[in-house]
Amino acid sequence: MLKYIVYRTKTEFTKKYAELLAAKFRLPCLSYEEATEKISHGESILYMAGIRASKLYDIKKAMRRYNIEAVIGVGMSASSEQYKKEIIESNLLNQMPFFYLRGGTAPEKLKGFDKLLFSTIANMTKKSKQKDNKKISDEDKKLVDAFFTGVDYVDADNLKPIIDWYSSYLIIQDMIGKKYKK
Numbered sequence: 669m670l671k672y673i674v675y676r677t678k679t680e681f682t683k684k685y686a687e688l689l690a691a692k693f694r695l696p697c698l699s700y701e702e703a704t705e706k707i708s709h710g711e712s713i714l715y716m717a718g719i720r721a722s723k724l725y726d727i728k729k730a731m732r733r734y735n736i737e738a739v740i741g742v743g744m745s746a747s748s749e750q751y752k753k754e755i756i757e758s759n760l761l762n763q764m765p766f767f768y769l770r771g772g773t774a775p776e777k778l779k780g781f782d783k784l785l786f787s788t789i790a791n792m793t794k795k796s797k798q799k800d801n802k803k804i805s806d807e808d809k810k811l812v813d814a815f816f817t818g819v820d821y822v823d824a825d826n827l828k829p830i831i832d833w834y835s836s837y838l839i840i841q842d843m844i845g846k847k848y849k850k
């Protein structure tokens with residue numbers, strides 16, 4: 669039975685979503701660092717992590733350590749079925765329930781390699797959107813701004829599919845519990 673929400677974040681967007689879900693589900697929510705000190709190996713968790721170059725932060729370590737009931741990835745890309753499929757495949761999530769949430773960008777909070785990689789992607793994106801001296805579209809301007817000045821897409825309404833999943837998860841757990849009590 670799911671007992672904790674564990675999140676791994678670098679710029680805090682995943683933390684914001686984790687806290688919203690924790691309040692909704694009435695479950696404790698811990699950062700991955702806190703979890704390694706306080707939660708036993710094999711415990712059932714909901715794992716939430718930011719995405720870097722299509723990979724979920726520390727997903728392999730989390731899979732080895734805990735019994736993950738569902739995974740939530742947080743990225744800057746717009747949500748689509750195609751993108752979700754890509755994240756599932758890149759992170760070998762197979763049949764595990766997976767949800768994608770749009771987080772945001774906070775370039776000022778990035779450090780080290782993340783900062784370098786992000787500014788490289790930012791400059792490449794800006795260059796590709798400004799080619800041929802054509803006027804940049806409003807949509808592309810928003811994307812370039814997201815890379816250079818930051819953006820926050822966190823919205824509690826995005827949590828609806830996860831809340832629906834959790835309701836059915838609880839019903840199934842209840843049915844399993846009753847069957848074994850007989």
Ligand SMILES: Cc1cc2nc3c(=O)[nH]c(=O)nc-3n(C[C@H](O)[C@H](O)[C@H](O)COP(=O)(O)O)c2cc1C
Nearest residue numbers: 677678679680681682718721722743744745771772
């Ligand atoms: C180096 C780097 C690479 C990133 N790669 C992706 C990516 O492949 N797909 C995506 O949707 N977002 C990508 N992002 C954006 C982050 O996933 C986004 O900022 C997310 O909100 C981070 O979660 P966090 O705030 O919890 O750390 C990248 C960010 C950085 C810094």
